[in-house]
Amino acid sequence: MTQTKNGGSSRPIPRRPRVRHGLVIVNTGEGKGKTTAALGVIFRAWGRDFQIRMFQFIKHTGARFGEQRAAQKLNIPIESLGDGFTWLSKDMDRTEALAVEQWHRCKDAILEGKEDIIVLDEFTYALHYGWVPVVDAVDTLQRRPDDLHVIITGRYAPQELIDCADLVTEMKLIKHPYEEKGIRAQQGIEF
Amino acid sequence: MTQTKNGGSSRPIPRRPRVRHGLVIVNTGEGKGKTTAALGVIFRAWGRDFQIRMFQFIKHTGARFGEQRAAQKLNIPIESLGDGFTWLSKDMDRTEALAVEQWHRCKDAILEGKEDIIVLDEFTYALHYGWVPVVDAVDTLQRRPDDLHVIITGRYAPQELIDCADLVTEMKLIKHPYEEKGIRAQQGIEF
Numbered sequence: 001m002t003q004t005k006n007g008g009s010s011r012p013i014p015r016r017p018r019v020r021h022g023l024v025i026v027n028t029g030e031g032k033g034k035t036t037a038a039l040g041v042i043f044r045a046w047g048r049d050f051q052i053r054m055f056q057f058i059k060h061t062g063a064r065f066g067e068q069r070a071a072q073k074l075n076i077p078i079e080s081l082g083d084g085f086t087w088l089s090k091d092m093d094r095t096e097a098l099a100v101e102q103w104h105r106c107k108d109a110i111l112e113g114k115e116d117i118i119v120l121d122e123f124t125y126a127l128h129y130g131w132v133p134v135v136d137a138v139d140t141l142q143r144r145p146d147d148l149h150v151i152i153t154g155r156y157a158p159q160e161l162i163d164c165a166d167l168v169t170e171m172k173l174i175k176h177p178y179e180e181k182g183i184r185a186q187q188g189i190e191f
Numbered sequence: 192m193t194q195t196k197n198g199g200s201s202r203p204i205p206r207r208p209r210v211r212h213g214l215v216i217v218n219t220g221e222g223k224g225k226t227t228a229a230l231g232v233i234f235r236a237w238g239r240d241f242q243i244r245m246f247q248f249i250k251h252t253g254a255r256f257g258e259q260r261a262a263q264k265l266n267i268p269i270e271s272l273g274d275g276f277t278w279l280s281k282d283m284d285r286t287e288a289l290a291v292e293q294w295h296r297c298k299d300a301i302l303e304g305k306e307d308i309i310v311l312d313e314f315t316y317a318l319h320y321g322w323v324p325v326v327d328a329v330d331t332l333q334r335r336p337d338d339l340h341v342i343i344t345g346r347y348a349p350q351e352l353i354d355c356a357d358l359v360t361e362m363k364l365i366k367h368p369y370e371e372k373g374i375r376a377q378q379g380i381e382f
Contacts, residue, residue, distance in 0.1 A: 023374070028365075040231035044258050044379055045257060048260060065238075066236060068238070070235060169224050173359075175357070
């Protein structure tokens with residue numbers, strides 16, 4: 001029988017329940033590692049048998065980058081809905097419509113809260129370009145289940161999103177191989 | 192029926208040869224996401240069947256965080272050799288000796304170059320505290336096989352390391368849940 005600190009009880013010390021505080025995490029800035037750090041959380045969380053769901057904005061539907069390949073092998077849903085363009089799009093209406101459609105899927109998933117972690121990859125662009133109202137995003141995040149983590153990546157995170165987030169990291173470029181040596185993006189590292 | 196990307200062309204598009212330039216990548220700064228982004232690269236690289244090996248400095252040997260659990264399930268070697276302390280160590284000689292021993296293992300692996308990616312997690316502390324000479328680290332990186340990627344994480348990356356790196360990102364803290372709301376580190380997210 002375990003002796004407890006609070007005098008004389010012969011009952012074992014009850015473990016504190018693992019109270020999970022769902023966090024809103026934003027990875028922003030001009031540097032590398034925003035999506036990559038979100039994938040790192042997925043890796044950790046998968047190691048702990050968390051339920052994970054990732055939505056990718058912008059990136060081509062049907063993309064087969066390293067992350068999609070890994071996710072498929074591990075049965076982690078990554079849902080990409082985009083045409084690969086943002087401000088460079090030749091059909092801006094379509095680019096915007098895809099982002100809005102993707103947001104509605106995200107919103108349903110966030111409010112439903114069936115997963116432990118939901119990642120909205122490159123979602124900030126949809127906010128920055130005004131395709132999704134920031135107030136709608138913030139309201140959805142605030143109405144999510146208490147224990148749901150949401151990770152949002154991308155440049156130009158609007159201030160209202162930062163205000164409602166728990167953890168915000170800016171990835172800042174110090175040195176880059178493209179710029180300095182003309183090296184192309186490396187498979188398995190950057191995509 | 193699967194739709195191919197290059198929709199209907201009868202001739203395969205010739206693929207450019209995949210020349211791989213091994214990169215030295217440094218994730219540094221005071222913010223979150225340094226180790227996490229390295230894990231994200233591991234996730235991607237694993238998706239492409241790369242051979243990966245991760246060495247962790249500082250962290251306790253036998254740590255069972257999310258990343259160790261995931262790596263074990265995926266058969267990715269993560270070798271931790273540390274006592275969990277840096278400047279707070281009560282037995283500094285031991286802390287230093289473990290770091291030096293771990294560095295020698297890393298050095299062998301880097302020069303041997305059997306893997307595609309080698310991660311030296313929290314290695315910068317060993318450099319910062321003078322346990323491993325920076326000149327030894329830089330020399331080893333420069334003598335590595337051309338196609339080997341090496342990722343180094345941790346605060347206080349010395350300038351000589353930054354000078355020899357290809358890609359350096361500073362993770363900068365913008366907002367943090369501990370500080371602002373007193374929330375504890377969340378399992379599956381931060382460890």
